[in-house]
Amino acid sequence: MKYAILGAGAMGLRFGVLLQQAGYPVDFVDTWKPQVGTIRKQHGVYISRDGKGRHLVKVNIYSPEEYQDHPDIVMFEPKQMGLDEMLKRCKHFFNDKQYAITFMNGMGHIPKIDKYFDKSHVIGGTAMIATVLNKAGDDNFIGKPGSGSCHICKQDGKPGKVTKELIKEFQKANLNPHYTTNFIGMFLNKLLLNSVGNTLCTAFQCNMGQFISSPASKPLSISLINEAYDVCERAGIHLLNDRQTEWQNMYHAAKYAMPEHYPSMCQDMFKNRPTEVDYINGYIYRLGLKYHYVAHNQKMAIDLVHLAESLHKIKK
Incomplete structure (x- = not known):
């Protein structure tokens, strides 16, 4: 099948490049002019793995208005705050035969995508794959080939x-896909992981390994996890994992899988971009309020990230 990746950031490039290398046609569409201009100027994107083996991979990239093809799969990979613009600028090449898939962090994107695609053609996804966009036209895949899953x-x-x-095509691209039938539970389990590691690393400006090495990481993590599970239980949402498994997954990811990794939220703050904390911890907090439960730890985590954002801008 042919893919159009809408949002050629860190994760969009990783998915697209791996699918392209597996033999499938891929086009990239992005609203960030420096990304489009740089990739065109250097005739591709530079890819490294764990900071090594940097090499140029030829790719096709377009602004939304330039793109006129009709791919089989439209993959959405922008930040949450950029999705509305992406949808509006790309709607001219959407059709009722296409399928939409997304691996975006946070919550709020599915109802927006549903306005443009029939629900029977919308596929959700979550990814345990770490990637860093060093700068425009330069992406760093974290982990060995075949590592990570979705x-x-x-x-x-x-x-x-x-x-x-x-x-099948994702398997050939070494993206290690697993199918589940629990649509909302799938999203919420990933959201919970991000609401701990992403958020706390951003608040304290540290990588995953630095965070998990502190004795304080466990009680902080468990308090956020337990509160999020309390919210989901009130909302009648069944998650894929239990509380203990969620903590173990968090610990393993930080300690062994990606200790040197700065989460995407942290990367955004370092580059003076808005973070997605209001779409991650904020979603849990708002969901709690809907069921008359005040998730105080989630609110504090949100405030800590916004404080870190403000302090980072002052330092700049």
């Missing part, structure tokens, strides 16, 4: 021919 679930819970074909 979960996929069709919104209507009915995986058909296209979904099964997509999973």
Whole structure:
């Protein structure tokens, strides 16, 4: 199948380059002019792995208005705050035969995508894959080839021919897909991981390994995890993992899988971009309020990140 990756950032490039290397046609569409201009000027994107082996990979990239093709799969990978603009500027090449898939962090994107694609053609996904965009046109894949994995679930819970074909192609691209039938639970489990590691590393401007090496990391993490599970139970949301497994996954990711990694939220702050904390911890906090539960730890985490953002700008 042919793919259009909407949002050629760190993760968009990783998915697209791996699919392209597996033999599938891929186009990239981005609204960030420096990214489009740089990749065109250097005739591709520079890819390294764990900071080594930097090499140029030829790719096709367009601004939304320039792109006129009709891909089979439209993959959404912008930041949450950029999705509305991306949808509006790309709607001219959407059609009712296409399938939309997204691995965006946070929550709030699915209802927006549903306005442009039938729910039977919308596939959600979460990824345990770390990548760093060093600068425009330069992406660093974290982890050995074949490392990382992703979960996929069709919104209507009915995986058909296209979904099964997509999973096969993702397997060939070494993206290690796993299909689940729990659409909302899949998103919330990843959201919970991000609400701990992403948020606390950003608040204290440290990488995953530095965070997990502190004795304070466990009680801080467990307090956020437990509170999030309390919210989900009140909302009637069944998660893929139990509380203990969620902490163990968090610990393993920080301690062994990606100790040198600065989460995407932290990367955004370092580059003076808005963070997605209001779409991650903020979602949990607002969901709690809906069910008359005040998630005080989530609110404090949100405030700590916004404080860190303000202090970082002052230092600059």
